Amino acid sequence: MILVMGGAGYxxxxxxxxxxxxxxxxxxxxxxxxxxxEAVDERAKFVCADLLDKDxxxxxxxxxxxxxxxxxxxxxxxxxxxxxxxxxYYNNVIGTLNxxxxxxxxxxxxxxxxxxxxxxxxxxxTPIDEQHPQNPINPYGRTKLVIEQIFADYEKAxxxxxxxxxxxxxxxxxxxxxxxxxxxxxxxLIPLVLKAIxxxxxxxxxFGTDYDTPDGTCIRDYIHVEDLALAHxxxxxxxxxxxxxxxxxxxxGTSVKEIxxxxxxxxxxxxxxxxxxxxxxxxxxxxxxxxxxxxxxGWQPQYTDIKDIIQTAxxxxxxxxx
Ligand code: UFG
Numbered sequence: 001m002i003l004v005m006g007g008a009g010y011x012x013x014x015x016x017x018x019x020x021x022x023x024x025x026x027x028x029x030x031x032x033x034x035x036x037x038e039a040v041d042e043r044a045k046f047v048c049a050d051l052l053d054k055d056x057x058x059x060x061x062x063x064x065x066x067x068x069x070x071x072x073x074x075x076x077x078x079x080x081x082x083x084x085x086x087x088x089y090y091n092n093v094i095g096t097l098n099x100x101x102x103x104x105x106x107x108x109x110x111x112x113x114x115x116x117x118x119x120x121x122x123x124x125x126t127p128i129d130e131q132h133p134q135n136p137i138n139p140y141g142r143t144k145l146v147i148e149q150i151f152a153d154y155e156k157a158x159x160x161x162x163x164x165x166x167x168x169x170x171x172x173x174x175x176x177x178x179x180x181x182x183x184x185x186x187x188x189l190i191p192l193v194l195k196a197i198x199x200x201x202x203x204x205x206x207f208g209t210d211y212d213t214p215d216g217t218c219i220r221d222y223i224h225v226e227d228l229a230l231a232h233x234x235x236x237x238x239x240x241x242x243x244x245x246x247x248x249x250x251x252x253g254t255s256v257k258e259i260x261x262x263x264x265x266x267x268x269x270x271x272x273x274x275x276x277x278x279x280x281x282x283x284x285x286x287x288x289x290x291x292x293x294x295x296x297x298g299w300q301p302q303y304t305d306i307k308d309i310i311q312t313a314x315x316x317x318x319x320x321x322x
Pocket of ligand 1: 076078117119167168169187188189190192204205206207218256279
């Protein structure tokens, strides 16, 4: 059985569905602070558990035959991490240490972990490969980097087998419309653009138009959440023969303005725009070199056209279940 910590969240819930569709037995643990109970596939076993509650973690491992862990459970608001770093270090780092303690106590040595391109910080070159220096510029990114370093130490000392997946910008929703992206508060570009198009918000604010990019707006690498889910399954299957970190992105950069144009095409409606100042800490361009994911995992993103990614998000936005 695979334990998915944080399996009621956005990327977690899509991974749970993908694992179940591919014949895995799954147990989901989530404290439901940000996760949605409705997002958890009914074929999975569900336990409400918090990483900071050592007893509930102990019970999870004592009562279930867990072969490997996929660990999504973390706070992930960059801005909040700057204002309240304690919340982030405590939950993300101490929480992961508690999880590793329970794993090692019960002899579970395999983990796939949600890391982020935020561990690289301001890019020195693009596309960003895994050799790029890691100098995160906010506490959120630093929590993820510290955890990667803990894994490396635990590998040497205790034989932990880990793969840390460094995501670029997760986007889109399940193609069947059953689960999708639902953050509160929502801060991500694509859902905000779609809400503006729908009339749920007045407009979309573009954070800066004077970046050194062709249209002056920031460029990101938007990767479909089902392609992320697939990579997690492949990573689980690779844990016996590979240990380390892997970028997950499409390798394609898309600007903020291009996202808005694509969303207008998909929905057939106009999006009202307000141009505002740059947001602090936003690099001009971030996109991945994904050669390692292709070589090590045999992974290939299925979604390479941003319109197809946005179409799945638009379908969800029109028929959200939670
Ligand atoms: N943006 C706007 N207006 C908005 C929201 C976003 O112009 O209302 C712009 C941002 O400035 C950025 C781009 O849209 O250039 C994407 O912004 P998101 O907030 O959607 O995503 P980020 O690239 O900032 O952050 C994502 C994840 C973080 C992670 C980071 C790096 O959400 O958790 O990638 O990995 F830390």
